[in-house]
Amino acid sequence: MKEHNTLHISIKAEKIFHVFGFDITNSFFLSLLVFLIFTFGALIYYYQSKLKNKGSFYYFVNFIIGSLYNLFYSVLKEKTDYFFPLLASFFIFILIQNWAGLLPGVGSILLKVKENEEIVKIPLFRANTADLNTTFALAIISVFLSQFFAIRYLGFKGYIEKFYRLKDPMSFFIGTLEIISEFSKIISFAFRLFGNIFAGEVLLVIIAFLIPFFLSFPFLILELFVGFIQALVFSMLTTVFISVAVTKHH
């Protein structure tokens, strides 16, 4: 048996252990921890909202939610109230997952796992959005919900008319292209988020291998910014697609 000590970069998330026949990957493990912290924060917020003297945490969360609301309001106008929970959850979930990948220890705490007669070292944690499964799931939720809301707002007939109209023979060609573009949205959503976060991780690892001191720091700040921007892009794009989907075709 031999050990590998070289630069370890893996495109996919790796299994760290099994629970009842399910493979627990390292990205899922980190996302569970983030989920617990997130739930805990939500409970604190709920608890503080009942108090008479509210803590600064309550006002901080309120401030964030308020600024998000204004952002989405600039696109959706009076429909914002209905879609806000979905869009804000997208934003906050992706933001926290992206930033959790930058915490010290993520990717650097290694675990020895036996794999095909070889001992390989795999990281215990991995950013959840640096796993294509997660971003694909988010993309599918986003695109399918925009179709669902379109049916809900326009009715099934109105929804079909967005693609195919009897009066307009050209629409049979263009409508088919539109349907294909709906599917390609899933792929572009998934790969944009995955690519940015995964590339960020690889960048940080390689910089740390080139020059171990200080130089990682500006890149870490860059990655904080990229994580924020990608969360913003994902939720803003969903907002725009939903607002296009729920308006009538003329």
Add this chain to the structure above:
Amino acid sequence: MTPEVAKFFATALTIAVGSIAPAIGIGMIGSKAVEALGRNPEAEPAIRTTMILAIAFAEAVAIYALVVALIIKFV
């Protein structure tokens, strides 16, 4: 050319060629945004948000190339 050398060339060329167009795109977005700012300085927040969104889209293309390059290199 051995397969390993071909792999290195493929990695380098993927990211090199793939980042040309996004670089031009981001430059154009930035220059237009500055132009718009010069004409209408009050619209700064709106211009900044739109600019960052547009840059993120252009950058995504380069990221696709980077992902492909990483897949060639490490898989």
